[in-house]
Amino acid sequence: MFSLFEFKGGYNAYRVRGPLSVLFASVILTGCAISTPLGPIFGSAEDQTGSIPAQDIRLNASMTDxxxxxxxxxxxxxxxPQNPGxxxxxxxxATGVRGLVTPVADSYVENKLTCRSFVAAQSGQGPTQWYQGKSCRKSGxxxxxxxxxxWALPHV
Known part of the structure; x- marks a missing residue:
């Protein structure tokens, strides 16, 4: 039979193994209570909760602030969502740049976010530029x- 300690004489090794087993199990289970983000191992929490990217994506890189x-x-x-389109x-x-934003579909839920597709136009410096995209938000x-x-306008 397995014993943690080998003693000679009248000492009972089973009395030592019981308390040591409890101590060993409590040390192992203490690790279960550690609170730490596991994002780098299992993917970030944002990926699972449907977060919005932190960067401020613009229609194009040439737009001024x-x-x-x-x-x-x-x-x-x-x-x-109250806008019918x-x-x-x-x-x-100040810059003479102007444009339009037009939703092209009803809002929908994707990854716990409310989203809506749009087309946009920008003009004022050169020919009118058209864009298509998707915008999302968390509630509130x-x-x-x-x-x-x-986006290129369809040719008829």
Whole structure:
């Protein structure tokens, strides 16, 4: 039979093994109570809760901060689920850049976020540029662009 200690004489080794087993089991089980994020091992918590990217994705990289502030305000109004699909105009008088944001579908839930697809136009410096994308938000937060890419009008 297995024994943790080999003693000679009248000492009972079973009396030592019982308390040591309890101590060993308690040390092992203490690890179960450690609270630590396991994101790097199992993927981040944001991936599982449907978080919105932290970066501020704009329609294009050439937009100034002032242009983006105007376009973002139009995005917030245009993506509102109460908007039946009307285009929301924006403009920056200082730069002469202007545009439209138009939702192209009803809002839907994806990964615990409310999302809505849109098309947008930007003009004022050169020809009008068109974009298509998706914007999402958590309940009660602002809409953020999740993805956007150039869009070409269909040729008839």
């Amino acid at each position: 002032a242009d983006w502030q105007q376009a973002k305000a139009a995005l917030q109004a245009g993506m509102d 009307a285009s929301i105009a924006w403009s920056n008088m 937060t602002a809409w953020s662009i999740i993805n956007v890419q150039p």
